[in-house]
Amino acid sequence: RSHRVAVIPGDGIGLEVIEAGKKVLEALAQKSGDFTFQFEDFDWSSQRYLEKGEYIPEGGLEKLAKFDAIYFGAVGSQDVPDHVSLWELRLAICQGFDQYANVRPARVLPGVNSRLKGAEEIDWVIVRENSEGEYSGNGGRVHQGHAEEVGTEVSVFTRKGIERIHRFAFELAQSRPCKKLTLVTKSNAQRHGMVLWDEVFFEVAKEFPDVDIDRELVDAVTTRMVLKPETMDVIVATNLHADILSDLAAALSGSLGIAPTANLNPEKTFPSMFEPIHGSAFDIAGKGIANPVGSFWTAAMLLDHLGETTASERLMAAIERLTASGLQTKDLGGSATTRDVTQAICSDIEQQ
Amino acid sequence: RSHRVAVIPGDGIGLEVIEAGKKVLEALAQKSGDFTFQFEDFDWSSQRYLEKGEYIPEGGLEKLAKFDAIYFGAVGSQDVPDHVSLWELRLAICQGFDQYANVRPARVLPGVNSRLKGAEEIDWVIVRENSEGEYSGNGGRVHQGHAEEVGTEVSVFTRKGIERIHRFAFELAQSRPCKKLTLVTKSNAQRHGMVLWDEVFFEVAKEFPDVDIDRELVDAVTTRMVLKPETMDVIVATNLHADILSDLAAALSGSLGIAPTANLNPEKTFPSMFEPIHGSAFDIAGKGIANPVGSFWTAAMLLDHLGETTASERLMAAIERLTASGLQTKDLGGSATTRDVTQAICSDIEQQ
Ligand SMILES: CC(C)[C@H](C(=O)O)[C@@H](O)C(=O)O
Ligand SMILES: CC(C)[C@H](C(=O)O)[C@@H](O)C(=O)O
Numbered sequence: 001r002s003h004r005v006a007v008i009p010g011d012g013i014g015l016e017v018i019e020a021g022k023k024v025l026e027a028l029a030q031k032s033g034d035f036t037f038q039f040e041d042f043d044w045s046s047q048r049y050l051e052k053g054e055y056i057p058e059g060g061l062e063k064l065a066k067f068d069a070i071y072f073g074a075v076g077s078q079d080v081p082d083h084v085s086l087w088e089l090r091l092a093i094c095q096g097f098d099q100y101a102n103v104r105p106a107r108v109l110p111g112v113n114s115r116l117k118g119a120e121e122i123d124w125v126i127v128r129e130n131s132e133g134e135y136s137g138n139g140g141r142v143h144q145g146h147a148e149e150v151g152t153e154v155s156v157f158t159r160k161g162i163e164r165i166h167r168f169a170f171e172l173a174q175s176r177p178c179k180k181l182t183l184v185t186k187s188n189a190q191r192h193g194m195v196l197w198d199e200v201f202f203e204v205a206k207e208f209p210d211v212d213i214d215r216e217l218v219d220a221v222t223t224r225m226v227l228k229p230e231t232m233d234v235i236v237a238t239n240l241h242a243d244i245l246s247d248l249a250a251a252l253s254g255s256l257g258i259a260p261t262a263n264l265n266p267e268k269t270f271p272s273m274f275e276p277i278h279g280s281a282f283d284i285a286g287k288g289i290a291n292p293v294g295s296f297w298t299a300a301m302l303l304d305h306l307g308e309t310t311a312s313e314r315l316m317a318a319i320e321r322l323t324a325s326g327l328q329t330k331d332l333g334g335s336a337t338t339r340d341v342t343q344a345i346c347s348d349i350e351q352q
Numbered sequence: 353r354s355h356r357v358a359v360i361p362g363d364g365i366g367l368e369v370i371e372a373g374k375k376v377l378e379a380l381a382q383k384s385g386d387f388t389f390q391f392e393d394f395d396w397s398s399q400r401y402l403e404k405g406e407y408i409p410e411g412g413l414e415k416l417a418k419f420d421a422i423y424f425g426a427v428g429s430q431d432v433p434d435h436v437s438l439w440e441l442r443l444a445i446c447q448g449f450d451q452y453a454n455v456r457p458a459r460v461l462p463g464v465n466s467r468l469k470g471a472e473e474i475d476w477v478i479v480r481e482n483s484e485g486e487y488s489g490n491g492g493r494v495h496q497g498h499a500e501e502v503g504t505e506v507s508v509f510t511r512k513g514i515e516r517i518h519r520f521a522f523e524l525a526q527s528r529p530c531k532k533l534t535l536v537t538k539s540n541a542q543r544h545g546m547v548l549w550d551e552v553f554f555e556v557a558k559e560f561p562d563v564d565i566d567r568e569l570v571d572a573v574t575t576r577m578v579l580k581p582e583t584m585d586v587i588v589a590t591n592l593h594a595d596i597l598s599d600l601a602a603a604l605s606g607s608l609g610i611a612p613t614a615n616l617n618p619e620k621t622f623p624s625m626f627e628p629i630h631g632s633a634f635d636i637a638g639k640g641i642a643n644p645v646g647s648f649w650t651a652a653m654l655l656d657h658l659g660e661t662t663a664s665e666r667l668m669a670a671i672e673r674l675t676a677s678g679l680q681t682k683d684l685g686g687s688a689t690t691r692d693v694t695q696a697i698c699s700d701i702e703q704q
Binding site: 081082083086087115116117118134135137138139140141143146147148149150151152153154155156157158159160186187188189190191192193194195196197218219220222223225226227240243244246247248250251252256 | 433434435438439467468469470486487489490491492493495498499500501502503504505506507508509510511512538539540541542543544545546547548549570571572574575577578579592595596598599600602603604608
């Protein structure tokens with residue numbers, strides 16, 4: 001089996017951690033002997049934007065569409081407004097390839113510290129609707145610059161969009177030992193599209209009688225995450241709500257620098273995209289000290305998506321041995337370099 | 353000086369904690385000798401709604417408008433949908449009286465436990481826009497019940513509404529020792545009304561050169577709350593964002609059962625409303641075991657608003673001696689009753 005993977009390192013430490021991640025993927029392919037990778041690099045970055053005025057060249061998405069998966073580093077630069085890099089690169093790919101299911105696992109890996117007492121109980125997967133809702137780009141401004149100015153933001157929810165994300169979340173919950181799914185919403189304050197979101201959830205729930213469901217308001221769920229982390233498993237929420245909750249989850253589980261994200265097109269009509277949740281971190285870029293564990297965990301999700309479940313499990317086990325060993329980069333209080341950590345995990349994979 | 357206070361105990365434990373709070377307010381008035389209270393009770397509750405089909409009787413708001421302040425318990429019942437009690441009682445008062453500034457302090461009182469390591473550093477005031485934005489009630493549904501259904505939620509932000517909440521937040525920040533204000537937004541993803549929110553912030557900032565400002569995205573600010581609580585002071589955010597952040601703040605500081613909220617009409621054209629953040633908690637209602645500390649802390653904010661700053665400070669000091677003393681109700685792991693705690697704080701106030 002050969003997997004064609006498009007690689008977009010992006011900006012800052014994105015380049016370093018993705019290079020490290022590729023080495024680990026190669027080590028796993030060698031270990032297995034059953035599959036290989038064909039990587040192709042794309043220089044879609046803020047530097048390219050500053051030079052050529054565009055992140056994605058003409059015809060770029062069509063080219064990308066032929067790959068089996070996309071391995072993404074980080075994007076963001078002081079010299080480009082955030083909303084430009086977001087809409088011209090990340091959202092262009094996510095929305096262009098209809099990667100409507102954003103999946104973010106949160107748990108405390110061995111040896112990783114959390115500031116939350118009882119954080120060991122955290123074992124969540126946050127499923128984020130990734131194609132509409134609060135990120136629809138709708139809204140406007142009238143009487144601009146005048147005292148009577150009004151600005152709007154319009155969240156657009158479609159039955160189809162809601163149904164497919166709930167079905168995805170139910171299937172994911174069904175595949176896990178606890179089979180629990182928590183619906184997050186704010187339909188007491190928002191009584192239109194948000195109510196549709198709820199209604200469709202309970203319709204889809206009928207198809208999954210073996211999944212244990214409950215619901216929380218988005219404000220209340222933050223307190224449950226802090227006070228009763230053990231009571232949740234899979235969480236499904238809108239684009240904005242889950243954006244907030246997944247950052248909180250990463251902070252509570254101590255995994256802000258190492259957690260991964262999958263932007264999935266579950267039907268595989270288009271390639272899916274895998275990226276660590278951390279940003280480009282220009283302050284430490286180029287020094288060889290970035291923590292590559294996020295790109296490894298991301299690689300494990302990518303392998304899983306490609307059907308290489310044995311390699312994915314092998315990699316997760318190696319990551320856990322690595323974090324448990326105490327070999328840590330500066331962000332976690334250690335002094336190991338990106339290369340030290342990468343070599344350690346590659347030789348661990350070879351030796352197992 | 354005589355203060356006319358409208359009392360709306362509402363539902364469940366609201367009745368018990370507000371009764372306790374009134375006793376404490378009376379004790380403070382006696383201690384001072386300089387002011388008195390005229391309380392008037394209103395039975396606006398879910399029970400009333402179930403019996404008469406309305407929370408607020410005809411002409412109710414006009415009657416309420418004549419008071420100096422409103423002391424509110426809790427609302428919410430299993431027998432009434434949340435969105436009904438919200439829109440027909442709380443939002444009717446908040447929006448009817450243009451209580452556009454919702455203020456929520458968060459800090460760890462002595463003797464109170466938090467699950468967050470380093471929570472002692474928390475000393476925040478969250479300022480929530482309380483009259484528009486995501487709670488505008490706008491939006492709709494088309495093709496209802498059909499496959500092509502679309503639902504929307506429209507957040508409406510006005511320049512006037514934004515300007516007054518930012519100015520309020522700056523003035524509040526200016527009055528505190530650190531003079532810091534953090535703007536929370538999501539203007540990278542939402543590029544219309546949310547951008548207006550940012551722009552007006554920086555315009556208003558020019559009037560307050562002595563306030564130290566910074567900004568965060570709403571997702572990133574949750575991680576800062578967990579990891580660097582000491583770096584924030586006053587936080588200003590939209591109706592929905594601040595709703596989420598203030599619940600998180602209460603959970604992180606261990607004050608979920610005891611924190612207060614003020615719904616302010618800063619110009620005093622209409623009365624302001626003060627309420628503990630906790631709900632009606634029907635599971636423990638009527639047993640005399642509810643924690644009244646939230647209604648005491650709420651009473652301190654009410655006193656402050658009425659200009660009784662000495663009494664307000666006296667009450668906060670008494671609350672801190674109370675929590676430090678370890679006399680705790682069941683929710684905090686103790687076995688004291690509502691009455692025990694109320695008597696303890698009243699005699700402490702008398703004796704000081
Ligand atoms: C960069 C930012 C706009 C993005 C988002 O809000 O989607 C990020 O926070 C994320 O969660 O991936
Ligand atoms: C009851 C609920 C709708 C309310 C809100 O969202 O405003 C509550 O969460 C609050 O924060 O006071």
